[in-house]
Amino acid sequence: MGIAGDAFGPQLPAGTRELKQERAVRTRERILAAAAQAFAAKGYPAVTILDVAEAAGMTKGAVYFHYENKDALALAVTDLFYRRIGELADAVEELDLSPIGSVAELLLRTATAFRDETVLQAGARLQLERQLIGVRLPLPFQGYTELITSWLARDRETGARDELPPPDTLATVLVSAFFGAQHISWVLDDRADLVERTTALVRTIIPSAEEDIQLCPSAPRRC
Structure with a gap:
């Protein structure tokens, strides 16, 4: 037996180690899905580790094995929120739309995800409650704003829309x-009308974007 085996006990076969790692990943995914649902529905202050454990179908001890406390769960769910936003942005960039079309499509896809996906709903609520959470969450909206700024700068380089602000x-x-519209839509209509609100928002702020919006896969079609 090698030195590592002598010092730390017999090493598991590679296949067994990989199976344990995969099981741990699936367990963490179950826990985070349950935590996201709880945070989205009840808000950070009202959620307990027991709530998360019961929703995930496991014991509190199993949750604590992977996440030391509720703050760690909130941070992990927030990380998922930003990872999902990044996936949406990457998917839009692959569409090869016009710069303004990319802006509109990103906003529309984000609106759809807020309406349909628990992780985004949880992330938005955790951002509102960030002062109540005992760990530092990533600052909201910075990367999102920077990406949209870069697309708008590309559009400005064409000189086609000189009337727009910087x-x-x-x-x-x-x-x-x-993000104000998504909050209002959440309060008034459980985000059911968020895609329509977002479409109206882009049309109102950038009136010249109508042709770009019509080419967006996520845009509601006008009758």
Whole structure:
């Protein structure tokens, strides 16, 4: 037996180690899915580890084995939120839309995800409750705003829309309006109308974007 085996006990076969790792990953995914559902439905202060354990179908001890406390769960769910936003942005960039079309499509896909996906709903609520959470969460909206600014800057380089405000100003207005709209839509209609609100928002802030919006796969079709 090698030195590692002598010091730390017999080493598991590679296949067994991989199986244990895969099982641990699936367990963490179950826990985070349950935590996201609880945070989205009840808010951070009202959620307990027991709530998460029961929703995940496991014991509190099993949850604590993977996450030391509720703050760690909140941080992990927030990380999932930003990872999902990144996936949406990557998917939009692959579409080869116009810069304004990319902006509209990203906002529309984000609206759809907020409406349909628990992780985004949980992430949004945790951001609102960030002062109540005992760990530092990533600052919201920065990367999202920077990406939209870069697309608007590319559009400005074409000189086609000189009437628009500077890219950083316009990006800030769009992101502020969108995340305000998602909050209002959540409160009034459980986000059921968020895609329509987002479409109206882009049309109102960028009136010249109508042709770009019509080419967006996620845009509601006008009758």
